[in-house]
Amino acid sequence: MECSTLCLISFLLLFGSCFQSVSSHNSSQSDQQQANLPPRGWNSYDSFSWIISEQVFLQNAEQIAQRLRVHGYEYAVVDWLWYRKKVPGANSNSLGFDLIDEWGRMVPDPERWPSSIGGKGFTEVANKVHSLGLKFGIHVMRGISTQAVNANTPILDTIKGGAYEEAGRVWHAKDIAIPTRTCAWMSNGFMSVNTTLGAGRAFLRSLYEQYAAWGLDLVKHDCVFGTDLDLNEITYVSEVLSQVNRSLVYSLSPGTSVTPALAKEVSGLVNMYRITGDDWDSWGDVKSHFNISRDLSAANMIGAKGLKGKSWPDLDMLPFGWLTDPGANDGPHRGSKLTLVEKRTQMTLWAFAKSPLMYGGDVREIDSATYDIITNPTLLEINHFSSNNMEFPYNPSLKKRHKGKPKRSKKGKKPTLSLGLTSCTESEASGWIVENLNQPLERICWKGSLENNPNPFCVQKRELQQHTLDGESKYQEEFRGKHQFFAANQMRFCLDGSSKQKTTSQEIQRVSFSPCKMHSNQIWELTPNGTLLNSYNGLCATVNYIEENVDSNEVRSWIATGRNGEVYMSFFNLSDQQNTTITIYAKTSFVSNVLSDKRISSCQGKEVWSGKDVVTTQGVIKMDVEAHGCALFVLNCK
Numbered sequence: 001m002e003c004s005t006l007c008l009i010s011f012l013l014l015f016g017s018c019f020q021s022v023s024s025h026n027s028s029q030s031d032q033q034q035a036n037l038p039p040r041g042w043n044s045y046d047s048f049s050w051i052i053s054e055q056v057f058l059q060n061a062e063q064i065a066q067r068l069r070v071h072g073y074e075y076a077v078v079d080w081l082w083y084r085k086k087v088p089g090a091n092s093n094s095l096g097f098d099l100i101d102e103w104g105r106m107v108p109d110p111e112r113w114p115s116s117i118g119g120k121g122f123t124e125v126a127n128k129v130h131s132l133g134l135k136f137g138i139h140v141m142r143g144i145s146t147q148a149v150n151a152n153t154p155i156l157d158t159i160k161g162g163a164y165e166e167a168g169r170v171w172h173a174k175d176i177a178i179p180t181r182t183c184a185w186m187s188n189g190f191m192s193v194n195t196t197l198g199a200g201r202a203f204l205r206s207l208y209e210q211y212a213a214w215g216l217d218l219v220k221h222d223c224v225f226g227t228d229l230d231l232n233e234i235t236y237v238s239e240v241l242s243q244v245n246r247s248l249v250y251s252l253s254p255g256t257s258v259t260p261a262l263a264k265e266v267s268g269l270v271n272m273y274r275i276t277g278d279d280w281d282s283w284g285d286v287k288s289h290f291n292i293s294r295d296l297s298a299a300n301m302i303g304a305k306g307l308k309g310k311s312w313p314d315l316d317m318l319p320f321g322w323l324t325d326p327g328a329n330d331g332p333h334r335g336s337k338l339t340l341v342e343k344r345t346q347m348t349l350w351a352f353a354k355s356p357l358m359y360g361g362d363v364r365e366i367d368s369a370t371y372d373i374i375t376n377p378t379l380l381e382i383n384h385f386s387s388n389n390m391e392f393p394y395n396p397s398l399k400k401r402h403k404g405k406p407k408r409s410k411k412g413k414k415p416t417l418s419l420g421l422t423s424c425t426e427s428e429a430s431g432w433i434v435e436n437l438n439q440p441l442e443r444i445c446w447k448g449s450l451e452n453n454p455n456p457f458c459v460q461k462r463e464l465q466q467h468t469l470d471g472e473s474k475y476q477e478e479f480r481g482k483h484q485f486f487a488a489n490q491m492r493f494c495l496d497g498s499s500k501q502k503t504t505s506q507e508i509q510r511v512s513f514s515p516c517k518m519h520s521n522q523i524w525e526l527t528p529n530g531t532l533l534n535s536y537n538g539l540c541a542t543v544n545y546i547e548e549n550v551d552s553n554e555v556r557s558w559i560a561t562g563r564n565g566e567v568y569m570s571f572f573n574l575s576d577q578q579n580t581t582i583t584i585y586a587k588t589s590f591v592s593n594v595l596s597d598k599r600i601s602s603c604q605g606k607e608v609w610s611g612k613d614v615v616t617t618q619g620v621i622k623m624d625v626e627a628h629g630c631a632l633f634v635l636n637c638k
């Protein structure tokens with residue numbers, strides 16, 4: 001079938017069944033709610049990694065105030081490791097270079113953040129950012145730092161004052177830290193705290209009350225979501241933030257392997273949450289946001305109820321303009337590798353998916369083409385004020401990923417095995433079965449791979465080994481009834497639920513085998529209902545078989561309604577073949593006009609990038625779209 005035919009069918013389906021009424025924005029109501037609109041601003045990570053200083057940060061803030069504030073960009077956010085000394089030997093996973101206070105809380109590096117001297121933290125930076133008419137945010141990691149644990153600092157009790165005491169003793173960092181739950185991609189940096197302990201909760205409270213006292217408007221909490229899930233910590237931090245005397249946007253990061261079911265577990269607790277690994281300036285990263293955005297919009301997660309207001313699936317920063325590299329010890333030194341067309345495609349998807357928009361490049365060096373894209377009035381209008389946003393079901397007959405049985409595709413290509421993680425409540429997760437082989441080692445297999453398959457996917461159970469580590473008995477208690485699993489032919493390698501921080505384009509392998517070690521991301525529990533539950537993140541392992549060469553996914557379309565009744569529509573061509581264009585058609589004559597209870601017979605308007613006038617001729621809209629590009633229509637339909 002040709003594209004044109006498919007588009008016609010889809011358009012009919014869309015307007016026939018999915019379209020609902022237009023809701024208009026009510027600003028008097030909205031202002032009392034937190035994150036009523038997707039937050040918009042700038043984050044220092046893409047251009048400065050961790051090395052930014054107060055002076056450079058405030059220079060960026062001034063530029064945001066002068067050039068971007070009027071377009072709704074209002075948050076200025078310091079990303080990670082602001083407490084790390086920038087000296088030889090320090091890097092993003094070094095140990096021993098961080099500044100902590102007497103209660104084990106992170107303190108800004110005074111060399112880079114001189115206004116923090118004298119125990120002022122970020123108070124003065126927040127004041128300056130506020131005086132520019134902006135809002136201020138910082139990035140923080142999960143739990144407690146390894147340095148605080150090693151120093152065994154006492155825990156502050158902010159309710160009674162002084163050190164936290166319970167059961168007749170003062171509690172310290174080592175009492176609350178969980179050393180088998182270090183952050184998988186910053187193993188030397190931070191680990192979870194035990195939130196069932198009063199002292200564990202007191203520690204988290206002492207952090208977030210301090211952030212509120214510093215005058216923050218946003219906190220980006222890292223290594224607690226996606227494959228790094230720590231739902232206990234998110235839940236408690238959300239509770240503290242709901243009680244502090246300040247309105248803070250609560251943001252989670254990163255979002256590797258997020259599913260709609262997992263999003264539903266956190267959306268009510270937060271205001272924005274990442275739905276992918278880190279996004280950088282490659283086409284693969286842009287492309288890999290389409291499926292998850294489609295799935296979250298279909299699950300009605302865009303603008304769902306959140307902490308004291310709404311919550312937004314977050315597609316990550318916009319890595320345009322003047323950038324650094326992932327995890328670098330370096331500031332901006334190169335331009336974005338995305339082409340102009342790819343930047344438009346990224347910004348258009350981010351707008352239709354109503355993602356928070358956080359510019360990533362050095363604002364002082366922003367080029368005019370980038371400036372024009374991130375301030376495009378149509379996209380910013382869609383991003384804040386459109387409704388009914390959804391991916392247009394372009395090809396209804398599209399094959400879904402096989403959950404279970406491997407099939408040979410028509411071309412005889414072997415399907416690719418993909419290990420994944422999903423919320424344990426999804427029925428898909430109950431796919432494991434114990435095989436009775438009368439062998440000394442028990443095997444467990446993915447049910448769906450057993451039928452007619454000479455190479456089913458199985459792993460072998462391994463008892464947890466005795467360790468002579470400090471606190472051995474505690475470990476054994478924590479991991480009672482749990483196991484490691486290794487591949488039959490690779491006994492040194494254990495099934496690992498989370499290894500390192502991944503960029504979106506490398507996300508296919510979500511669970512992998514890595515050298516066995518005593519860390520909760522390699523420890524699993526086989527539950528009676530056949531789920532394989534990971535001890536690090538509480539997610540469950542799945543096996544999928546993906547057929548290669550499914551290229552009918554290469555045309556995507558999104559649609560949304562404007563607050564004045566206009567229709568926004570976008571066609572994307574995700575093909576990797578360069579320098580040819582396709583013609584995409586959509587027919588509107590079938591549209592039962594839910595906007596005005598009339599049938600739509602014609603639409604007219606503009607294509608934004610070309611500025612061309614478009615009208616439906618014989619009920620059809622048509623546009624050439626180059627590879628990696630998109631067409632963006634603003635239509636009035638009658």
Ligand SMILES: *[C@@H]1O[C@H](CO)[C@@H](O)[C@H](O)[C@H]1NC(C)=O
Nearest residue numbers: 024025026027028029030032
């Ligand atoms: C907007 O919100 C205000 C305050 O809640 C309410 O009084 C008003 O009726 C709302 N208007 C619309 C059009 O919903």
Ligand SMILES: *[C@@H]1O[C@H](CO)[C@@H](O)[C@H](O)[C@H]1NC(C)=O
Nearest residue numbers: 178194195196197474477478
């Ligand atoms: C957390 O503390 C509770 C209460 O003491 C204890 O039962 C539990 O094993 C601890 N969890 C971990 C992971 O250490």
Ligand SMILES: *[C@@H]1O[C@H](CO)[C@@H](O)[C@H](O)[C@H]1NC(C)=O
Nearest residue numbers: 212213215243244245246247
């Ligand atoms: C919250 O902070 C404001 C401004 O600092 C203060 O006026 C107000 O009394 C505080 N409210 C509470 C409940 O502490």
Ligand SMILES: *[C@@H]1O[C@H](CO)[C@@H](O)[C@H](O)[C@H]1NC(C)=O
Nearest residue numbers: 291398399400401546550553
């Ligand atoms: C995106 O979704 C489609 C349809 O569900 C699926 O066929 C395709 O494999 C998915 N792509 C990726 C990269 O997961």
Ligand SMILES: *[C@@H]1O[C@H](CO)[C@@H](O)[C@H](O)[C@H]1NC(C)=O
Nearest residue numbers: 424425426427430527529531
């Ligand atoms: C399997 O059982 C666990 C409790 O052991 C439960 O939390 C989970 O929702 C169940 N999953 C399914 C898919 O039934």
Ligand SMILES: *[C@@H]1O[C@H](CO)[C@@H](O)[C@H](O)[C@H]1NC(C)=O
Nearest residue numbers: 339576577578579580626627
């Ligand atoms: C695509 O076109 C551009 C200019 O239009 C040209 O520089 C480039 O070499 C072409 N690429 C291919 C693969 O033909």
Ligand SMILES: CC(=O)N[C@H]1CO[C@H](CO)[C@@H](O)[C@@H]1O
Nearest residue numbers: 554573575577580581582627
């Ligand atoms: C599905 C589809 O029509 N994709 C097109 C996207 O653009 C490339 C390159 O222009 C075409 O070759 C594809 O056919």
